Amino acid sequence: MEMTEDLIRNVIQQVLSQMGTGGSATNGSSARPSGKDGVYPTADAAVLAAEAAFKHYRKRPLACRRKAVECIRSICVEQAEELGRMELDETKIGRLDHKIAKLRDAIPLVPGVEYLRTDNWSGDDGITLTDYSPFGVIGAITPVTHSLPTLAGNAINMLAAGNTVVVNAHPSGARVAAEGVRRFNRAIRQAIGIDDLITIIETPTLESAAALFDHRGVKLLVVTGGPAVARAALASKRRAVVAGPGNPPVVVDPTADIENAARSIIAGAAFDNNLLCIGEKQVFAVSDIFDKLMEAVGRLGGFRLSASQIDALTKKAFVQGDDKQYHVNKDLVGNDAAVLARHAGSEAPKGTEIVFGETGADHLFVEHEQMMPFIPFVRVPDVDRAIDLAYSSEHGYGHTAILHSRDTSVMSRMGKRMDCTVFVINGPSTAGLGLGGEGVLSFSIAGPTGEGVTTPLTFCRQRRTAVVGSMRFV
Numbered sequence: 255m256e257m258t259e260d261l262i263r264n265v266i267q268q269v270l271s272q273m274g275t276g277g278s279a280t281n282g283s284s285a286r287p288s289g290k291d292g293v294y295p296t297a298d299a300a301v302l303a304a305e306a307a308f309k310h311y312r313k314r315p316l317a318c319r320r321k322a323v324e325c326i327r328s329i330c331v332e333q334a335e336e337l338g339r340m341e342l343d344e345t346k347i348g349r350l351d352h353k354i355a356k357l358r359d360a361i362p363l364v365p366g367v368e369y370l371r372t373d374n375w376s377g378d379d380g381i382t383l384t385d386y387s388p389f390g391v392i393g394a395i396t397p398v399t400h401s402l403p404t405l406a407g408n409a410i411n412m413l414a415a416g417n418t419v420v421v422n423a424h425p426s427g428a429r430v431a432a433e434g435v436r437r438f439n440r441a442i443r444q445a446i447g448i449d450d451l452i453t454i455i456e457t458p459t460l461e462s463a464a465a466l467f468d469h470r471g472v473k474l475l476v477v478t479g480g481p482a483v484a485r486a487a488l489a490s491k492r493r494a495v496v497a498g499p500g501n502p503p504v505v506v507d508p509t510a511d512i513e514n515a516a517r518s519i520i521a522g523a524a525f526d527n528n529l530l531c532i533g534e535k536q537v538f539a540v541s542d543i544f545d546k547l548m549e550a551v552g553r554l555g556g557f558r559l560s561a562s563q564i565d566a567l568t569k570k571a572f573v574q575g576d577d578k579q580y581h582v583n584k585d586l587v588g589n590d591a592a593v594l595a596r597h598a599g600s601e602a603p604k605g606t607e608i609v610f611g612e613t614g615a616d617h618l619f620v621e622h623e624q625m626m627p628f629i630p631f632v633r634v635p636d637v638d639r640a641i642d643l644a645y646s647s648e649h650g651y652g653h654t655a656i657l658h659s660r661d662t663s664v665m666s667r668m669g670k671r672m673d674c675t676v677f678v679i680n681g682p683s684t685a686g687l688g689l690g691g692e693g694v695l696s697f698s699i700a701g702p703t704g705e706g707v708t709t710p711l712t713f714c715r716q717r718r719t720a721v722v723g724s725m726r727f728v
């Protein structure tokens with residue numbers, strides 16, 4: 255039998271665990287802070303463990319990175335049902351079928367080591383190579399809307415790039431996040447003999463997030479969440495990749511394929527009960543086709559609410575804060591369409607994917623990122639007015655916009671005006687992340703800091719090596 259480095263490491267690991275040390279063959283020094291399978295009580299302990307792991311990981315070949323990534327991918331796919339159910343049971347928002355799909359179908363689209371293609375210039379003066387090197391320990395803040403999928407997607411990108419990662423999950427999705435970290439770490443230890451490539455703070459709080467923001471061991475922050483945490487990350491002294499909120503508008507013009515527009519709006523807005531940051535949140539449709547679109551949405555899975563029913567739902571869906579401003583009622587976020595219909599005083603038929611109805615452009619459901627499957631449709635006189643209103647409703651986040659049109663000049667006008675990280679034309683929003691469209695997927699879309707749909711390259715330092723006067727072979 256060939257005694258590979260990995261095999262030797264695995265044997266030592268087994269001996270150590272039989273001796274009851276529970277330590278790792280590579281980073282199991284007695285100074286290691288106490289944690290189990292990557293789960294640590296404090297930010298400091300989690301960072302120290304990830305730092306120790308990085309020291310070993312950085313010496314390993316790319317083949318080890320591939321194996322680590324494969325461990326995460328295969329656990330997500332093979333255990334999607336169990337983990338998806340766990341996430342729904344804990345967070346109580348969204349839909350089981352889509353929680354499972356996010357792990358089983360979306361995670362395999364997250365790119366790994368294969369994405370790190372080097373660049374070079376070869377010429378009379380030699381060769382210059384641009385290569386991609388890890389930062390070290392990355393601190394990741396993840397949202398409740400996709401707790402484990404964001405963690406898994408971030409970890410694949412970051413480990414592929416050679417980093418290790420410390421996660422501060424949302425408190426309402428922390429148990430499933432920690433369970434994922436345990437499973438990933440056990441599998442990675444088995445595969446390559448290193449512990450703690452991913453660590454997590456067991457009971458995350460705003461204080462533990464702040465401790466991660468300020469920790470000297472953290473070289474880069476990656477923050478995925480709403481306005482408050484995005485602002486905090488942008489104000490941090492540490493370099494941060496910020497994947498902030500959106501409020502994606504849809505424009506439908508008279509040239510659109512109305513059946514496709516209706517089907518796409520329903521598919522995107524219904525996905526996980528509209529928890530996706532890229533999910534369709536409000537529609538501006540030109541009056542010529544407005545009624546036809548409403549009829550199609552009603553026929554293809556939408557349940558239409560009357561004006562008084564929308565009023566009743568709005569009173570439940572928004573609460574006035576001490577600041578006198580209206581805020582989304584968290585109790586309704588991610589609820590099923592049938593539950594929203596009941597709040598509206600109605601009963602939706604079985605199989606309803608979204609509830610919807612006509613509102614004005616200044617309605618609370620248009621203004622706010624509601625993250626629930628009620629979609630307001632606004633009737634507008636022409637497409638330019640639709641684009642203007644779409645622009646205002648997006649609040650300058652520059653996150654995602656969707657257009658249904660066959661007119662290429664409208665495509666250009668709206669693309670330029672919205673200036674969004676993701677612009678989807680003639681499909682559901684999810685196509686912008688490679689689900690039914692082309693391209694790779696990430697659960698962290700970094701608009702404010704400009705990295706876009708994050709990939710392993712987002713988590714690399716570019717390094718250049720110039721060999722002067724040789725290494726040109728032609």
Ligand code: NAD
Pocket residue numbers: 395396397398399422423424425459460463464478479480481482483486496497498499500530531623697698699700701
């Ligand atoms: P959230 O902002 O409530 O929480 C996100 C994370 O930030 C959590 O881990 C939370 O504990 C932490 N947090 C919140 N305030 C903080 C502060 N002041 N300091 C430090 N940490 C803080 O968001 P959520 O409800 O979990 O997720 C939904 C939001 O995230 C939506 O606005 C959605 O658009 C956005 N989101 C964006 C992307 C993207 O790729 N751009 C992806 C998913 C979700």
